[in-house]
Amino acid sequence: MLERGLQLARWQNDAQMTPELLRRLADEAVTEARGSLAAQGYFSATVSYSIDRDRMPWAVTLHVDPGPRTTVRSFEIHLTGAAAGDPEAASTLRQLRRDSRRHTRCPSLPRRPVHQPGRRPCPFVR
Numbered sequence: 001m002l003e004r005g006l007q008l009a010r011w012q013n014d015a016q017m018t019p020e021l022l023r024r025l026a027d028e029a030v031t032e033a034r035g036s037l038a039a040q041g042y043f044s045a046t047v048s049y050s051i052d053r054d055r056m057p058w059a060v061t062l063h064v065d066p067g068p069r070t071t072v073r074s075f076e077i078h079l080t081g082a083a084a085g086d087p088e089a090a091s092t093l094r095q096l097r098r099d100s101r102r103h104t105r106c107p108s109l110p111r112r113p114v115h116q117p118g119r120r121p122c123p124f125v126r
Contacts, residue, residue, distance in 0.1 A: 006032050008060060017058070026051060026060050033062055042066040075100070 008029040037045040044067035052059040083089040
């Protein structure tokens with residue numbers, strides 16, 4: 001899953017690869033992997049890499065420990081500035097609060113991601 005979104009994978013067959021470029025791409029891959037994992041709810045991921053230059057071509061291995069997945073149990077949103085007096089923003093916030101209360105009663109949310117191909121999402125998700 002991670003490999004497809006990493007710049008490192010796009011350079012893997014480059015004949016002009018240098019040790020410096022490979023190290024830079026591996027450093028970027030760590031940052032990209034952390035971002036990808038955070039988007040999936042893994043905000044405490046530990047990502048590192050090793051480079052095997054004894055192989056030809058050189059091999060980069062990412063070491064990933066995603067850590068626990070973060071679960072949001074509650075949240076609060078307060079409008080400030082111009083949005084505080086905007087009727088449309090207030091209406092949107094009320095709708096969001098109503099929808100979030102429905103999600104707490106949705107039994108499918110704790111067991112699986114909302115957007116899972118081939119499966120019907122929680123009926124409260126729009």
